[in-house]
Structures are given as C-alpha cells and as structure tokens.
Amino acid sequence: MQIETTPLTGVLILTPARFGDARGFFSESWNRARMAEAGIEIDFVQDNHSISTEKGTVRGLHFQTSPHAQAKLVRCGRGALFDVAVDIRAGSPTYGQWFGIELSAENGRQLLVPVGFAHGFVTLTENTEIIYKCSDYYAPDCDRAIAHDDPDIGINWGVSRAKRILSEKDAAAPTLAELSTPFTREEQP
Numbered sequence: 001m002q003i004e005t006t007p008l009t010g011v012l013i014l015t016p017a018r019f020g021d022a023r024g025f026f027s028e029s030w031n032r033a034r035m036a037e038a039g040i041e042i043d044f045v046q047d048n049h050s051i052s053t054e055k056g057t058v059r060g061l062h063f064q065t066s067p068h069a070q071a072k073l074v075r076c077g078r079g080a081l082f083d084v085a086v087d088i089r090a091g092s093p094t095y096g097q098w099f100g101i102e103l104s105a106e107n108g109r110q111l112l113v114p115v116g117f118a119h120g121f122v123t124l125t126e127n128t129e130i131i132y133k134c135s136d137y138y139a140p141d142c143d144r145a146i147a148h149d150d151p152d153i154g155i156n157w158g159v160s161r162a163k164r165i166l167s168e169k170d171a172a173a174p175t176l177a178e179l180s181t182p183f184t185r186e187e188q189p
C-alpha cells in the first residue's frame, strides 16, 4: 500500500498493491491492521456504492454534521472519476481549499477524505461506479450539501457547466459561506 500526502493535512492518496496474473489482478482494497500500522485508524461502519450512467455527473459537495460526521475512503470500481475533498473545518489554515485527483478502475487509487471535509466527484466516463467506506452511518438530519461551483472554493471540475448533470438537491445547494450549520471547531476530531 502506497500512501501519499496532499496539500490538505489528513487527505491521503492510498494505492493498494495489485498482484497480477493471467486471470487479472488481486488487491486488498482495505486492511484495517495494515492501515493502523501506518497510523490510519478509522472504524468504517458503512460501505456505499453508486453508479452514474452519464459522463459529467457531479455528486456533491456533501458532508454530515456532528454527531454523525463521516470520514470516507473512496475508490472507483468501473470507469473513472475526478474526486474532490474540501476543507470545511472552521479555523483551519486550509479552510475552503480543495484537492482533487482522478480515481479510476485502472489506476486503483483511493482518496481518504477525513472528518471535517466535504466530498464530491464528477464522472469522466459513462456508467462510472464509485465505492466508498464511511466511518459513520447515513443520518439524513445531519446530511448537508455545498454548491459544487461555489466561487469562493473554485473547484476546476474539468467539465463545462452545460455538460454537468446534478441532482435537484445539489443544484440548489448553498455556498460554504451561506451554510447555516458550518463544521465547527467543536466537531473537529
């Protein structure tokens, strides 16, 4: 497992080893003990899986507030996507900054999005499959969205606005500055 840091403290790129043979490859996509040895101790309790049929589908930016804040470990099972984490921790030196990376079935990379970050992605292929582990259960009352095109965050999605497909909820999401329930210092781990 290769572990790379990013400009956002706590956001990590994990690339598990792949063992190829005539049949294809084998890979451990998550190994709790090995990750703990590397200092990453997260108790994941829910796995999510979604397929986006159209290229240019944007999901996010999403997060859950306390007491159900979630860390997520994201990977792509089919196709390719551009995955983004945004620091929304009040008082953080990198507050409002984003990091994005291409995750694909081919490159096998995973993005660790810690508690205190919003998460979103855009699909780069049709029928893109995303799979991610979450450290807390889905809690609709704590579920929040931030506009994917918040100008203060300024994410370069790499897909023209006209070609982006969003849910109604995401299309109507407030900016980070407009959020009535920001991620407070008290909620930070």
Ligand SMILES: Cc1cn([C@H]2C[C@H](O)[C@@H](COP(=O)(O)OP(=O)(O)O[C@H]3O[C@@H](C)C(=O)[C@@H](O)[C@H]3O)O2)c(=O)[nH]c1=O
Pocket (backbone or CB within 6 Å): 048, 050, 059, 060, 061, 062, 063, 072, 119, 120, 121, 137, 138, 167, 169
């Ligand atoms: C997120 C979630 C949704 N649902 C339901 C609610 C709803 O009826 C349906 C679709 O929900 P959404 O529109 O929120 O799905 P989606 O837009 O794919 O939401 C996801 O986006 C990415 C970026 C994330 O980071 C995730 O945490 C999650 O927020 O699935 C669950 O049952 N459990 C869950 O954990």
